[in-house]
Amino acid sequence: xxxxLKDLLKNSRSDYFNYPVSAAxxxxxxxxxxxxxxxxxxxxxxxxxxxxxxSAITKGLNPKEIKEIHVMSxxxxxxxxxxxxxxxxxxxxxxxxxxxxxxxxxxxYTLNELCTHPFSKENL
Ligand SMILES: [Zn+2]
Numbered sequence: 001x002x003x004x005l006k007d008l009l010k011n012s013r014s015d016y017f018n019y020p021v022s023a024a025x026x027x028x029x030x031x032x033x034x035x036x037x038x039x040x041x042x043x044x045x046x047x048x049x050x051x052x053x054x055s056a057i058t059k060g061l062n063p064k065e066i067k068e069i070h071v072m073s074x075x076x077x078x079x080x081x082x083x084x085x086x087x088x089x090x091x092x093x094x095x096x097x098x099x100x101x102x103x104x105x106x107x108x109y110t111l112n113e114l115c116t117h118p119f120s121k122e123n124l
Contacts, residue, residue, distance in 0.1 A: 002106075005024060005070060005071075005072035006072060006102065008022035008072075009035070009073075012035040013036070016038040016042075020073065021035065021048040022072050023047075023052045023070065023071045024052065024068075024069075025052045026066065026069075028067065032052050032053075033052055034050070034051030035051060036051065037051065047079070047080055047083050048071065049087065053083075064090075064091065069095055069098070069111075070099075071097070071099050073101065074101060076106075078097075078099060087115075088120055089120065091111055093112040093115070095111045096109075097109050
């Protein structure tokens with residue numbers, strides 16, 4: 001997975017902040033990929049994690065089927081809090097999140113560990 005994500009980084013459009021990120025969402029049947037797309041106005045861009053999630057949803061995936069989330073960037077970076085919100089809203093909290101840097105270092109958490117006090121549908 002690390003080599004695939006490293007290769008996918010070349011498709012990132014990190015023209016503004018120079019922070020390429022690639023992500024993969026793994027189910028029992030398929031893998032869905034995404035890269036970040038930066039724009040001059042940060043809010044108009046999208047992170048790799050949400051790009052992969054929304055692409056998977058577009059293809060008809062029930063995000064509860066996602067077993068693993070893999071993310072690669074220059075440094076080990078956890079999904080930002082906007083992505084965490086989207087992941088909490090659609091994925092199972094037991095989903096594993098693997099984060100890698102370019103040297104191959106890895107950190108592993110569950111979505112629940114990354115979001116110990118989530119805001120969710122139950123709060124509405
Ligand atoms: Zn994000």
